[in-house]
Amino acid sequence: MEHEHQQAIASSPEITFAHEPAPNTKRIWKTFWILLVLTIAELALGLSHYIFHMEGWLLLFVKGGMIILSLCKAVYIVSIFMHLGDEIRNMKLTILVPLLLFIWFVTAFLWDGVAWKNLRNKFDRPSTEQVAPAAHDAQKPGGLD
């Protein structure tokens, strides 16, 4: 019986150990509730920094919280809904190890963005000066035309 069952599920001779079908949908619905609660927590954080006008370190802390909650949601979707958690170690590592490149990508590019911002703040004129109401035909100061 066990053997017959596996024959029915194994779709390819490449598969050595077929998965047994889950007995019920309990795990799926549990994951749904977890995702819903995490999303509501994200929304609460997103609205809180709008309502309470947070700034500086507190704002960064709230944004960091939302990033961590999003990563948790990603883990649940990939592990349970995409069934990566049920695959063997070789498969998991093949998918997950290349994602480590993102640590470098995010760090390097955001660092570059901040460097640009610092250069702008140092050398650009304040933006309000450039767009202040002026006579229609007046030349912009420093314009080449």
Add this chain to the structure above:
Amino acid sequence: MSTHVPAGYKWWTGGKSPYNVSYGKLMMWLFLLSDTFTFGALLISYGTIRVSQPYWPDPNHVYNAFPLMGHADLPLAFVSLMTFILIMSSVTMVLAVHEGHKRNRAGVEKWLLWTILGGFMFLGCQAWEWTHLITGSHPVLIDGVVKEIGTTISMNPFGPAVPGLMHDGHQVTVPGPIGFGSFFFGITGFHGFHVFSGVMLNILMYFWTRGGRFDRLGHYEMIEKVGLYWHFVDLVWVFVFLCFYLI
């Protein structure tokens, strides 16, 4: 869903997949991995431009409209609905995959139809949101003249406020960073295109299931592969939601 592998089993001796998955499923995973880097590159370039700007619009202020609610200020309400629709459609998709494991054709058909409905609802919401952003104009001071402009890939009315300048009872602003609209429409558009492709694939799966194709094959693995793609679309939305609406 447990896999019983004896300890010390040799995976790399040839003649079988060392990943214990079929060729098609492995290729779907590798495609999704590459697509992760495409979306990653788009979102990281958005982040780079955003942090390089001295001013960036507050998403709570930009995305505050809801259909049929007029000018009521409802920050993030509509996008929460969109997120809920997409999570729900991910659940119905995984239920279709679950029925496929049990080779229950009627169950697969039912949950695929719900997933298709969820996909169309999400696309409809996105169409409404885009229309609202493009056509909803705000007074902006450009070259000394107040103009009414909407949000497009080349215009952004959500700049800093001009102190004391009002127009028809609305606060006048200066133009905001152009990158706001370009990245928003570019990335949500690319994600919407993925949702659209996913809906098309699901419709194809529905007809293949109805036609008895998977019963003849003896397994419903194709539903699993399309399911992987559909969950990936939901996964990308988690990060689009984070980067554009929450942060």
